[in-house]
Amino acid sequence: MAVASPHVTSYAVEATEFPDLARRYQVSGVPKTIVNEEVEILGALPPDAYIEQALAHVAPK
Amino acid sequence: MGLLSPADQQKLRETFAEMTRPVRALFFTQTLGCETCGLTRQILDELPPLTDKLTIEELNVVLDKEQARQYGIDRAPAIALAYERGDAPGALEDSRIRFVGAPSGYEFISLVQAIALVGGRPSALSAEQRARLAAVDKPVVMQVFTTPT
Numbered sequence: 001m002a003v004a005s006p007h008v009t010s011y012a013v014e015a016t017e018f019p020d021l022a023r024r025y026q027v028s029g030v031p032k033t034i035v036n037e038e039v040e041i042l043g044a045l046p047p048d049a050y051i052e053q054a055l056a057h058v059a060p061k
Numbered sequence: 062m063g064l065l066s067p068a069d070q071q072k073l074r075e076t077f078a079e080m081t082r083p084v085r086a087l088f089f090t091q092t093l094g095c096e097t098c099g100l101t102r103q104i105l106d107e108l109p110p111l112t113d114k115l116t117i118e119e120l121n122v123v124l125d126k127e128q129a130r131q132y133g134i135d136r137a138p139a140i141a142l143a144y145e146r147g148d149a150p151g152a153l154e155d156s157r158i159r160f161v162g163a164p165s166g167y168e169f170i171s172l173v174q175a176i177a178l179v180g181g182r183p184s185a186l187s188a189e190q191r192a193r194l195a196a197v198d199k200p201v202v203m204q205v206f207t208t209p210t
Binding site: 009011012025032055 | 133171194199200209
């Protein structure tokens with residue numbers, strides 16, 4: 001997604017190494033995605049659904 | 062001793078063969094209190110022998126403050142992927158793809174795929190998905206939490 005848009009930045013964060021981040025974002029299962037500190041996406045979704053959820057609040061269709 | 066079997070090395074060579082431009086992995090380390098920096102360095106060192114399109118640059122998250130800020134890195138180990146623009150020798154363009162924590166287990170596969178993608182391998186996204194992303198005009202910062210297994 002970061003390759004397809006100059007506005008997208010992606011971090012893959014290893015949750016067990018950084019318990020402070022896991023706590024801050026209440027990560028109890030993985031994968032869990034946090035978008036702009038507010039939107040949560042739980043689990044691995046099909047690409048269309050994942051992209052929609054990630055962009056829903058910044059670029060409504 | 063190497064971490065990868067000859068068969069794994071061969072698979073990675075094939076993946077990296079699709080790259081069309083040089084990628085630089087900016088590896089942010091820190092001197093104290095970084096338990097997995099050594100492991101991360103070991104993992105990263107496995108890759109450049111498999112392709113002439115990948116180099117590793119080690120930086121210090123404390124001492125190389127400017128780069129750390131530029132790439133949005135505030136802890137170690139972390140890897141930021143950049144690629145050479147091609148219009149000026151050595152000029153780097155941020156891919157905005159970062160890995161925080163040691164890229165072991167499944168994250169290693171993700172790192173390899175990300176390097177190939179940043180290196181110009183065609184995206185797996187559909188034309189519609191790419192168009193949807195191209196229309197984004199506000200910052201989107203995604204943090205994907207994973208575990209090593």
